[in-house]
Amino acid sequence: MLVHGLTPLLLCLLPLWRILTTVSSHPQQPCHLIQETARCNNGKLSSVPEDLPVNVEELQLNYNHIKTLQENSLLRYPSLNTLSLACSNLEKLEPKVFQASKLLESLNFANNNLHIGYQESSLSLRTVPGLRVLDLSENKLNEEMAFALLQNLTSLEYLNLSGNLLKRLDETSFSDLHQLKDLDLSRNVMFEIDGAFNGNPKLRRLNLAFNYLPCLTDFHMTKLVVLNASHNVIEWFISRQDLNETFQLETLDLSNNKLLFFPFLPSRSNLQNLYLSHNIVRFYQHLVDNVTSTNLSSTVEFYNLKKQARNMTAQLWDDNLHGDISTVEILDLRGNQVDNFPHGFLKKMSALSRLRLGTNCLETLNLTSEQFSGSLYELDISNNRLNRILADNGMLTNLGNLTYFNLSQNNLNELPYGLFSSLPRIRSVDLSYNNVKICHSEEAKVGAHNFSACMDWRNIISLRQLYLKGCNLERIPAYAFRGLLLTHLELSDNPGLIVQDSLQGLGGTLQHLGLGNTEIQDLDLSSFQSLRFLNLSRNSLLHIPPSVQSIDLKVLDLRDNKLSTIPNGQVNTLASKLQTVFLTGNPFNCCQTEWFRTFEINTVNMVGQAEIQCKDLLHTTHRAEDSHLFLCFEGEPVLWYILLFVPVCLFFVGVSIMVFLTLKPKMLQKSIKKKYLKPTSY
Numbered sequence: 001m002l003v004h005g006l007t008p009l010l011l012c013l014l015p016l017w018r019i020l021t022t023v024s025s026h027p028q029q030p031c032h033l034i035q036e037t038a039r040c041n042n043g044k045l046s047s048v049p050e051d052l053p054v055n056v057e058e059l060q061l062n063y064n065h066i067k068t069l070q071e072n073s074l075l076r077y078p079s080l081n082t083l084s085l086a087c088s089n090l091e092k093l094e095p096k097v098f099q100a101s102k103l104l105e106s107l108n109f110a111n112n113n114l115h116i117g118y119q120e121s122s123l124s125l126r127t128v129p130g131l132r133v134l135d136l137s138e139n140k141l142n143e144e145m146a147f148a149l150l151q152n153l154t155s156l157e158y159l160n161l162s163g164n165l166l167k168r169l170d171e172t173s174f175s176d177l178h179q180l181k182d183l184d185l186s187r188n189v190m191f192e193i194d195g196a197f198n199g200n201p202k203l204r205r206l207n208l209a210f211n212y213l214p215c216l217t218d219f220h221m222t223k224l225v226v227l228n229a230s231h232n233v234i235e236w237f238i239s240r241q242d243l244n245e246t247f248q249l250e251t252l253d254l255s256n257n258k259l260l261f262f263p264f265l266p267s268r269s270n271l272q273n274l275y276l277s278h279n280i281v282r283f284y285q286h287l288v289d290n291v292t293s294t295n296l297s298s299t300v301e302f303y304n305l306k307k308q309a310r311n312m313t314a315q316l317w318d319d320n321l322h323g324d325i326s327t328v329e330i331l332d333l334r335g336n337q338v339d340n341f342p343h344g345f346l347k348k349m350s351a352l353s354r355l356r357l358g359t360n361c362l363e364t365l366n367l368t369s370e371q372f373s374g375s376l377y378e379l380d381i382s383n384n385r386l387n388r389i390l391a392d393n394g395m396l397t398n399l400g401n402l403t404y405f406n407l408s409q410n411n412l413n414e415l416p417y418g419l420f421s422s423l424p425r426i427r428s429v430d431l432s433y434n435n436v437k438i439c440h441s442e443e444a445k446v447g448a449h450n451f452s453a454c455m456d457w458r459n460i461i462s463l464r465q466l467y468l469k470g471c472n473l474e475r476i477p478a479y480a481f482r483g484l485l486l487t488h489l490e491l492s493d494n495p496g497l498i499v500q501d502s503l504q505g506l507g508g509t510l511q512h513l514g515l516g517n518t519e520i521q522d523l524d525l526s527s528f529q530s531l532r533f534l535n536l537s538r539n540s541l542l543h544i545p546p547s548v549q550s551i552d553l554k555v556l557d558l559r560d561n562k563l564s565t566i567p568n569g570q571v572n573t574l575a576s577k578l579q580t581v582f583l584t585g586n587p588f589n590c591c592q593t594e595w596f597r598t599f600e601i602n603t604v605n606m607v608g609q610a611e612i613q614c615k616d617l618l619h620t621t622h623r624a625e626d627s628h629l630f631l632c633f634e635g636e637p638v639l640w641y642i643l644l645f646v647p648v649c650l651f652f653v654g655v656s657i658m659v660f661l662t663l664k665p666k667m668l669q670k671s672i673k674k675k676y677l678k679p680t681s682y
Contacts, residue, residue, distance in 0.1 A: 036079070040064070048073040058082040062108075065089050068117075069124075071096045084108035086135070092117020093124040106133035110160070114149070115140040122148040130155055137184070138163035143173065152176055160184040162207070169196035178202070186210050186228070197221060208232065209253070219266075222246070228253040230275070237263035239323065246270065254279070255332070265323030274328050277356070278335040283342050325349050334358040334380070347371040354378040358406070367391040367399070378404040382430065386410035389419070396422035408432040408467065414451045421460050431455075432469035432490070440477045459483035469493050469514065476502040485509045492516035492535060499523070515539070516557065526550045537561070537582065549573045560585035565592035575602035582607050588614035593627040 030043025036057040040049060045064040052059070057079050066085060071094045074080060080101050090112035098104060107128075114121055114136065125131070134156055136149065141164040150159070156177050166188040173196045174180060182205040183197075190211040197203055205226040213232040219239040221227075225248055229237075234257040239247070247269040254263060259279035265271060328349045339361040346352070352373040362384040368391055372379075376399060386407065396416075402423050412434040420426055439454040457466065463484055470493035480502045481489075487509055491497060497518040503510070507527035515523070517538040525531065525547040533555040534548065541561040548556070549570055556578055563586040566574075574581070575598050583606060593614060599606055606612065612624040 050076060052077065055079050058084075060084045061088060062086040063088065067091045069093045069097050071099070073097055075100050078102070080104055082106040082108075085112070086110040088112060090114060093121040095120055095123040096127070097124050098127045101128065103130070104128050105130055107131065108133075108135040109139065110135045111138040111163075113139065115142075115145055118145040118149055122151060125149060126152050128153075132156060132179075133158040135160040136164070137161060140165060142166065143168060147173060150174065150176065155179055158182045162186040162188070164188050166190050168192045169194070171195040171198055175199040181205065183207070221249075222266075223248055225249060226251045230255040230257070232257050234258065235260055239264055239266045241267050241321075241323075244268075251275075262322055264321045265325065267323050269324045270327055271325065272327055272351075273330045274325075275330075275332045276336065277332045281333065281336040282338060283340055283345070327351050330354045330356075332356045333360065336360055338362065341370060344371075346373070349373055350375075352376055353401075356380045357384070358382040360384050362386055363388075365389045368395045371395075372399060374398050374401065376402050378402075380404075380406040381410070382406045383409040386412055388412075389415055391416045391419060393422065400424055402426060404428045406430040407434065408469075410434055412436055414453045415455065417450045417452045420455070420457075420463070424462060426460065426462055428465035428467075428488075429463065430465075430467040431471065432467045433493075434471055436471060438468075438473065438476055438480050440475075457481055457484060461485065464488065466490070473497055476500065478502055479505065481506055487530075488512040490514035491518060492537075493518075495519050503528075523547070533557075537585075544570060544574075546570075552577055554578060555580045557582040558586065559583065562587060564589045566595035568594060568598075571595040571598045575599055575604055578604050580605045580607060584608045584611045584613075586612075588612070588624055590614040590616045590622055590624070590627045593624050596624050596627065 030045065031038050031040040031049055031052060033039075033053070033056075036053075036055060037060070038049075038052050038056045038058070039060045041060055041062045041064070043061075043064055045061065046066060047070065048059075048061065048066070054076055056077050059077065059080060059082070062084055063086070066088045068091060069085070074083075074097060078100050081103050083101075083104065083106070086108050087110070090109060091114065093114075107125075118141065125134075131153060132155060134153070136146070137160045141149070141161070143166050146161060146164065146166060150156075154176055157179050159174075159177065159180060159182070162184045163186075166185065167190060169185075169190065169192065171194075174183070177200055179202055180200045181202050183200070183203060184207040186207045186209040188211055190208070190213060193208070193213065197206070201223060203221065203224060206221075206224060206228070208227070208229045210231045213229065213234055215234055215236040215238075216229060217236060217238045219237065220243060222243065222245045227249060228251075230253045234254060237254055237259065241264070243266070245268075247266040249266070249269055249271055251273040252263070252265075252271060253273075253275040255275045255277040257279050259276065259281050262281055262283065263274075263276070322345075325348050329351050331349065331352060331354070334356050335358070337360065338357065346355075347370070350373055353375050354377060355372075356378070358380050359382070362381060363386060365381060365386055365388070367389065372395075379402060387410070389407075389412070396419070400423070403425050405420070405423070405426060405428070408430045409432065412431070413436065415436060420429055437454040439452075439456045457463070457480060459482070461483065464486060465488040466481075466484075466486055467488070467490040469490045473491065473494040474496060475498045476491075478501045482505055484506065486506050489503075489506065489510060489512070491499070492514040493516065495517060497515075497520070499520075503513075504527065507529065509530055510528055511530050512533040513525075513528070513531060514535040516535045520536070520539055521541065522545050525534070525545065528551055531551050532553060534551075534553055535557040536545075537557045537559040539561055541558070541563060543563070544558065544566065553574070554577070556574070559582045563583075565588060571594070578599075581599065581604055596606075596612070609625060610623060613621050614624045614627055615621055
C-alpha cells in the first residue's frame with residue numbers, strides 16, 4: 001500500500017530526476033536546441049555530444065577541439081541533414097563515420113587541418129550518396145589531396161576550396177563532379193587551370209580571385225553565369241570566337257589584374273556587368289589610324305594560345321575582337337590608362353546604365369560624338385585630365401536618365417552653357433577640385449562656342465546633391481541656390497569663402513552641409529531644422545557657434561580647430577541629440593573636460609576617442625580620457641602647483657643650511673665638542 005501511495009509522487013519527481021541527472025553528468029552543456037537544430041559552437045568539445053535528440057537535422061560544432069570524427073559519432077542522429085565543424089582543429093574523418101547518415105546533404109569543414117588525414121577522410125566522404133554542399137576551405141590542401149577528397153562525389157553542387165594550396169589544375173581535377181554548379185577556388189596559389197572545368201557542364205558560378213593566373217585564353221564555358229577572376233596577374237582574356245552558341249555569362253570581374261587590352265569577349269553573349277578596374281587597359285585604334293612610319297605596326301601577335309599550331313596575328317583594334325557588348329549595363333574601367341574610345345564603341349552598349357571611368361587619362365569628353373546610351377544613369381569621369389566637355393542640346397536631351405554625374409578632380413575651367421539644367425533627372429553633381437565658379441550676375445556669361453566660365457545652379461528642381469569642394473570659391477552670391485531642394489551641399493576646402501545669405505533658402509531641405517576649411521567663424525544655422533550632418537573642421541574655431549544647439553544634428557565634425565573646452569550648457573544640449581562627434585586635433589584644457597564625460601555618459605560616439613588630447617599648465621599633452629587623473633582647482637591642476645612648490649621649498653632650505661654652516665662654524669664646533677668629545681676614564 002505504501003508503494004502504491006508513493007507511485008504518483010515518484011512519477012511527478014521523475015522528470016526532475018532526469019534533469020538533475022543530466023545536469024550532474026554534463027554540468028556545462030554547450031548545446032542550444034532550436035527546433036531540429038543543435039548549436040554546440042564554442043563549447044570546448046572534444047567529441048560529438050551523445051545526448052541530443054535523435055531527430056536533430058542540423059548539428060553545428062564550430063570552434064571546438066574535435067580532432068577526429070569517430071565512426072560512432074553520428075550513429076544516434078539518422079535524420080542529420082547538415083553538419084558544420086568549422087574551426088575545430090579537425091584532422092581526419094574515420095572511414096565509416098557517415099554510415100548511418102543517409103540524409104546528409106551539407107558538410108562544412110572550413111579552417112581545419114584535413115591535410116593531415118586526407119586519405120582516411122576521402123574514404124568517409126565517398127559513403128555520402130546525397131552530398132550537395134561541401135566546404136573544404138582553408139585546410140592546407142594541395143591539388144593531390146583535393147583530388148583524393150573529391151573522388152566519386154557525383155552529387156556535389158557547391159564546393160568551396162578557397163584558401164588552400166592548389167597550384168595547377170587539369171582535366172581530371174573535377175572530372176567526377178558532373179552536378180557541380182558553384183565552385184570557389186579563390187585565395188590559392190594557382191597559375192594554371194588547363195581544361196579543369198571541361199567535365200562540369202552545369203557550372204554556373206566560378207570564383208578564381210586572388211590567385212596567380214597569367215591569362216585566360218580559349219574561354220568557352222558557355223553555361224557559366226558569373227566569373228570572378230579579379231586579383232590575379234592576367235594580361236589577356238580571350239574567348240573563343242568560333243562558337244555559334246550564345247554565352248550565358250552575365251557578370252565578368254577582371255579587376256585588379258594586368259590587362260593590356262579590353263577583353264576579347266564572346267561574339268554572342270548576355271554580359272551585363274563588366275568590371276575591369278585597376279588594370280592597364282588602353283585603346284589603340286588612334287595609333288592604327290595614324291600609322292605613317294614603317295617602324296610602327298598595326299598588328300599584334302598572340303603566342304602559345306591553347307595549343308595553336310601557329311601563332312595568330314590580329315589588328316590592334318578590330319570590332320570583331322571586343323565581342324558582343326550590346327547587353328552591358330555596368331562598365332567599370334576605373335584606374336586604367338584610357339585616353340580615348342574607338343569610334344562607335346560606346347554606341348554599341350545600348351543598355352549601358354553605369355559608366356565608371358575614374359582615374360584615367362581622358363582629356364576631352366565629347367558627349368555628342370561618343371553617343372552615350374539614353375539609359376545612362378551614372379557617369380563617373382573623376383580624377384582624369386579633362387579640360388573640355390563638348391555637348392549639344394540634342395545629345396543632352398538624349399541623356400534624360402542621367403542621375404549621377406561625377407566630374408571631380410579634373411582641369412575644367414568652363415562647361416557647356418546649360419549643361420546640368422538640360423538634364424531633367426540629374427540628382428547628384430560633383431565638381432570638386434575644378435575651377436568652375438558660381439555665376440554672380442542674373443544671367444550666366446556665355447563665351448565662345450556656348451561655353452560658360454561659371455555655373456548657374458538656380459531652379460534645377462531635380463538636383464539634390466551638389467559637391468563644390470576645393471573649387472577656389474571666394475563668394476557665393478545671395479540666392480545662388482534659389483529654387484533648389486538640396487539635401488547635400490559640400491563647400492569645404494574653399495578658404496575665405498563668404499556665403500552671405502545664399503544658404504537661407506535651403507533651410508527646409510538641407511541635411512548635409514560641409515564647411516570645413518573655409519575660415520568661417522560664425523554662421524546662423526537656426527533655420528536649418530532638417531540638418532543632420534555638419535562639417536566645421538579646420539576652421540580655427542575658438543567656440544562652437546551657438547546656433548548649432550538649436551538644430552537636431554546627428555553628426556558634428558569639429559576636428560582641427562582651437563577649442564579649449566565645450567561649456568556645460570552647450571555640451572548637455574549636444575549630447576542629447578548627437579550620435580557621432582569628431583573632436584581630434586583641438587588643444588583642449590585638461591582641467592575643463594567635463595564635456596568628455598558628458599558625451600561618454602550619453603553614449604555619443606567620439607570618433608578616435610583615444611586620440612583626443614588635452615594640455616596641462618605646462619603645455620604637456622595628455623589623452624583627454626585620462627584627465628580625471630589630474631586634481632584641478634579653479635581651472636588649474638593642484639598637482640602641478642605642488643610639483644612646482646616642493647622644489648622651491650627644498651632649494652630655500654638647502655640655501656639656509658649652507659648659509660648657517662658658513663656664518664656659524666665656531667658655534668657648531670663648540671657644540672659638537674661639548675656633546676661628543678668628553679674625556680674618557682681609564
